[in-house]
Amino acid sequence: MLDYAMQRRIELFLLEEARLLDAGQFEDWLKLYEPQGIYWMPSQPGQTDPLNVASIMYEDHAILSMRVQRLLEARALVLTPMPRTTHLVSNIEAKEAEDGEFTADAAFICVEHQADRQRIYSGRHAYQLTPHDDSFRIKLKRVALMNCDGVHSPMAIPL
Amino acid sequence: MEQSATLPTPDDIKSLVRPDHVHRRAYADPAVFALEQERIFSKLWIYVAHDSQLKKPGDFIRTRLASYEVLVTRHSDGEIYVLQNRCPHRGARICMVDRGSSKIFSCPYHAWAFRPDGSLASVPHRKSYPENFSFDDPSNHMQRVGKVALYRGFVFATLNENPEPLLEHLGPMTEVIDNLVDRAPDGEVEIAESSFTLEYRGNWKLHLENAADIFHPSFVHSSSVAPARRAPTNASILDQDQTRLMLAANGLGYEEWEGIQLNGYAGGHVYMNNIYNAGVMVSQKADPVAERYRAALTARHGAEKTAQVLGMNRFNNIIYPNLIINAQYQQMRVTIPLSVDRTMVRIHCFKLKGAPDEMFHRAVRFLSTLGSPASMIFSDDVEMLERCQQGLARDVGPWIDFSRGVGQESRGAEGQLSGAASEMPMRVQFQAWVNYLTAEAA
Ligand code: FES
Ligand SMILES: [Fe+2]
Numbered sequence: 001m002l003d004y005a006m007q008r009r010i011e012l013f014l015l016e017e018a019r020l021l022d023a024g025q026f027e028d029w030l031k032l033y034e035p036q037g038i039y040w041m042p043s044q045p046g047q048t049d050p051l052n053v054a055s056i057m058y059e060d061h062a063i064l065s066m067r068v069q070r071l072l073e074a075r076a077l078v079l080t081p082m083p084r085t086t087h088l089v090s091n092i093e094a095k096e097a098e099d100g101e102f103t104a105d106a107a108f109i110c111v112e113h114q115a116d117r118q119r120i121y122s123g124r125h126a127y128q129l130t131p132h133d134d135s136f137r138i139k140l141k142r143v144a145l146m147n148c149d150g151v152h153s154p155m156a157i158p159l
Numbered sequence: 160m161e162q163s164a165t166l167p168t169p170d171d172i173k174s175l176v177r178p179d180h181v182h183r184r185a186y187a188d189p190a191v192f193a194l195e196q197e198r199i200f201s202k203l204w205i206y207v208a209h210d211s212q213l214k215k216p217g218d219f220i221r222t223r224l225a226s227y228e229v230l231v232t233r234h235s236d237g238e239i240y241v242l243q244n245r246c247p248h249r250g251a252r253i254c255m256v257d258r259g260s261s262k263i264f265s266c267p268y269h270a271w272a273f274r275p276d277g278s279l280a281s282v283p284h285r286k287s288y289p290e291n292f293s294f295d296d297p298s299n300h301m302q303r304v305g306k307v308a309l310y311r312g313f314v315f316a317t318l319n320e321n322p323e324p325l326l327e328h329l330g331p332m333t334e335v336i337d338n339l340v341d342r343a344p345d346g347e348v349e350i351a352e353s354s355f356t357l358e359y360r361g362n363w364k365l366h367l368e369n370a371a372d373i374f375h376p377s378f379v380h381s382s383s384v385a386p387a388r389r390a391p392t393n394a395s396i397l398d399q400d401q402t403r404l405m406l407a408a409n410g411l412g413y414e415e416w417e418g419i420q421l422n423g424y425a426g427g428h429v430y431m432n433n434i435y436n437a438g439v440m441v442s443q444k445a446d447p448v449a450e451r452y453r454a455a456l457t458a459r460h461g462a463e464k465t466a467q468v469l470g471m472n473r474f475n476n477i478i479y480p481n482l483i484i485n486a487q488y489q490q491m492r493v494t495i496p497l498s499v500d501r502t503m504v505r506i507h508c509f510k511l512k513g514a515p516d517e518m519f520h521r522a523v524r525f526l527s528t529l530g531s532p533a534s535m536i537f538s539d540d541v542e543m544l545e546r547c548q549q550g551l552a553r554d555v556g557p558w559i560d561f562s563r564g565v566g567q568e569s570r571g572a573e574g575q576l577s578g579a580a581s582e583m584p585m586r587v588q589f590q591a592w593v594n595y596l597t598a599e600a601a
Contacts, residue, residue, distance in 0.1 A: 036396060041533065043353050052519065053353040054508065054526045057533050062394035063402050069386030070535055076382035077542040151356045151503065154538030 002094050002102075010094040010104050010129065013136045018087035018108075021157060026068040029158075034130060034137045035061050039158065041143040056148065056155070067158070078156045083114040085157050089125065102129040102136070108143075110159050121159055122146050166194045169597035176589050179562035183551040185592075186362040192499035198596045199480050200225040201318040204328045206482040206493060207231050209507075210312035211349040213239060217262040217275055221254055223495050224316055227304055230254055230264070231314060234276040239309070241316045242277045243302040253301070257356075264301065277301035311340045312348065331573055332428045335476035339486035341468045344455035344513030348489075351523065354507040355530050359541045361548035363480075363496035364588070366504060369540050370475045370483050370492070371429045371584035373419055374563070376409040379543055383535040384410035399446075401439045401521060402528045406535060408435040411579075419579035423568075427479030427591030429584040434474045440521050441472065441487050448517040455513055477584075479591060489522035490530070500548050506530035561585045 002010075013032075020029040033039070040050060041057040050058045059067065070076050091107040104127040112119045123146040128139040143159050167190055175182040175191075184191055208220040213233040220231045221244060228244045230253075244254050246266040253266050253273075263280055265272040272280045277300045282288060293299065305316045308325040313336055315325055326333065340348050359366075369375070377384070387406035395402065411419075411434075420432045442449060457465045469487075476484045483492040489511060495503040508526040510519045529536055551559070564581025577583040 038397075043355065043531070052351075052516075052523060054351070054355065054523050054531065056355075056527070056531045058397065058524075058527060059402075060395055060397050062390065063397065066383065066386040066390050066403065066406060067535060069389065070382045073382040073385060076535075077379060077539040079382075151358050152532035153358060154541050155533040156538065 002096060006096075006102075007092075007094050010102060010136065011092050013129070014089050014092060014104060014106055014125075014127070017138075018089050021087050022085050024071075024082070026071045030061070030064055030068050032136075032138050033061055033064065033141075034139050037061055037138045038140050039064055039138075039143070040140065041145060041159070042148055044149050045144070047148075056145065056152075057143075057158075071157070076156075078154050081115055083112045083156050085113075086111045087159070097128070100131060101139070102131075103127060104129060108159065110157075112157060114156070119153075121155075123148070123159070165190065166197070167191055167596075172593060172596045176593050177558075179565045179586070180558045180560055181589055183554075183557050183559060185589075186364060186548065186551045187499060189499045192362075192496070194596055195496070195592075196225050198598065199592070200496065202322070202595065202598075203319070203480060204308065204315040204317050204322060204325050205480070206313060206478070207241065207316045208239075208314040209348075209350040210309065210314060211347075212258060213314070215260065217260045219254070219259060219261065219275065221257045222493075223497075224305060225318055228252070229304060229316075230301075231316070232275040232277075234274065235262075236276070238276070239307050239314055240276050240303055241305050241307060242273075243304055245302070246271060247279075247299055247301065271299075273301045277303050311336050328426060329478065330424060330426055330428065332424070332430075332476060332478045334471075335430065335473060335478075335484050335486050338468060338471045338473075339484060339489070339509065341460070341464075342456070342486060342489070342514075343511035344452075344459050345511075346459065347512045348509040349512060350491075351508045351510055351519075351526075353523075353526075354505055355526070355532060357504045357506070357532055357537075357541065358497070359502055359504070359544050360500055361502060361544040362500060362551075363494050363502040364592075365544040365547055366492075366494050366502060367429075367477055367480070367483075367588060368585050369544060370477055371421070371431070371588070372582075373411065373416065373421070373431060373434060373579040374582075375540075375543070377411050379539050380406075380409035380536055382539065398521075398524050399439045401524055404437050404439070405435075405525070405528050408437055409536065416579035421577045421579060421581060421584055422574060423577075423584050423587030424574035425587075425591065425594075427588045427595075428477060428574075429479075429587060430473045430476040431579070432473055434579075436472060438488070438525075440489075440518075440525065441469075448515055448521075451515045452518050455515070459513070479588065488525050489519075490525060492530070500552065561589070 039059050043054050043056050088109045089106050094104040097103050106125045110121040124144045126142040129136040130139050175185050208231040212220050216235040218233045230242045230244050232240050248271050251268045263272045270283045274280050279294045279299045305318045307316050383406040387403050393400050418433045423429045481494045489509040491507045493505040508522040561582045568575045568577040568583045
């Protein structure tokens with residue numbers, strides 16, 4: 001089991017990610033990712049294969065940065081008016097992995113408010129984290145949306 | 160759908176469409192929608208499934224045909240059936256998943272069980288049913304609906320008792336199905352298991368119009384075009400620059416429009432030539448994956464036919480009223496109307512049998528980038544479709560404009576041709592729409 005201090009540091013890191021998204025600080029959010037880091041939102045429950053099965057998102061830093069630039073463009077139609085979100089991250093279980101790296105598993109809820117509608121997303125996050133200075137960088141974030149294979153309307157803000 | 164309102168008359172329908180304008184009621188009047196369900200979605204051949212989803216007996220797909228929820232099944236006789244997803248006993252919906260495989264469809268309520276052709280296989284406690292209760296009585300079966308016909312693996316169904324032959328309905332659009340299948344070195348395509356389902360709050364025709372509209376991308380998609388243009392090339396480790404190229408490709412300038420040709424046919428079918436030629440899936444540049452793929456295709460077809468197959472460069476082939484195929488990107492969209500202002504869109508991609516696995520990985524990525532709910536492209540389109548519906552739902556400014564390029568199209572024997580800036584495709588779709596809705600009852 002992780003010592004309490006390390007568990008707490010990882011928790012605070014995940015909470016920081018949520019706060020940056022809610023604050024619309026998307027460029028700072030992207031800085032939490034390794035240059036080779038990947039954000040993955042599968043389209044199927046339990047999906048293990050991102051190559052042969054389509055994903056809602058499967059993006060590395062280069063593609064994510066275009067996404068972030070788009071969020072900052074303020075011209076993206078899905079972002080007018082800009083959605084307001086509350087990301088809740090909870091049930092965090094962090095573990096030590098190999099080579100001084102860490103994994104973290106968490107449940108999330110995101111409430112998104114925009115114009116005349118409110119949406120709720122929920123599911124589980126699975127992280128691979130690598131220590132960086134006195135914090136961490138994300139090598140992989142897998143967002144297992146509870147209704148990943150359901151009927152969707154457009155999603156604007158990363159979860 | 161309950162049919163309470165009286166249906167519009169042919170004169171009423173005709174009064175909604177002028178040569179270059181359409182009345183908002185075409186998108187917002189539930190009675191018009193009811194007539195569309197009866198005269199278009201119940202009379203034309205409607206794409207319902209692909210052969211490759213129904214490989215073995217018991218395989219099934221759940222979808223919609225006109226206002227019915229149906230199961231498209233493969234029976235043990237090898238035939239494909241379209242069945243109402245409804246138990247004949249008390250009417251319960253039987254199947255609650257979109258696809259699967261089952262030799263028996265068992266109703267959860269009182270456990271009547273049906274074979275994939277709809278016939279009744281068993282009822283529990285047989286002896287308590289009356290003497291004359293018959294397993295052969297069709298009213299005790301899951302009801303078969305419509306006729307089924309296939310074109311090269313694409314399964315179409317119709318409720319029309321007396322439909323025109325499928326080939327006649329498809330007309331010149333068989334070429335795009337041929338082209339998709341011919342791109343497979345083994346001569347067969349397979350629909351990928353993963354797909355996306357989106358629902359938008361707008362009329363189904365808005366989606367078909369969006370897919371035929373080359374005028375909008377540089378405006379609607381500018382928020383992803385600009386970042387893609389600024390981004391460094393080949394920076395992604397995941398996709399050979401495919402996503403960036405695709406986002407950037409929507410930034411069509413007026414000069415690029417000049418090379419694009421729009422094609423519209425009498426049945427409402429539409430496609431466009433020579434748009435977006437830069438993606439890795441159609442790149443002419445040397446690329447080890449594309450090389451291997453070309454070699455495999457040449458081994459099957461020979462050099463000349465291969466060049467011809469890969470040379471067909473069409474985007475958004477719209478097979479009226481519900482299918483959109485992009486052969487060179489191995490993609491397909493199905494438009495399923497739910498109500499006058501709600502539409503479901505299913506987005507699929509295909510595997511070309513015999514092609515390198517990496518070709519399929521590229522198609523999967525194309526699907527994610529272009530068709531996922533988080534797509535930086537399609538999400539903006541959907542937003543516009545919903546805003547159109549919001550504006551059309553109100554009884555103000557009843558006439559909407561389709562006049563761009565009117566009179567500038569050229570007319571061939573089979574259909575019309577125009578430049579990219581023309582709204583000819585929508586005018587063609589609406590001519591077909593009026594014809595279908597006002598046709599003499601068969
Ligand atoms: S409703 Fe299906 S068996 Fe009774
Ligand atoms: Fe678009």
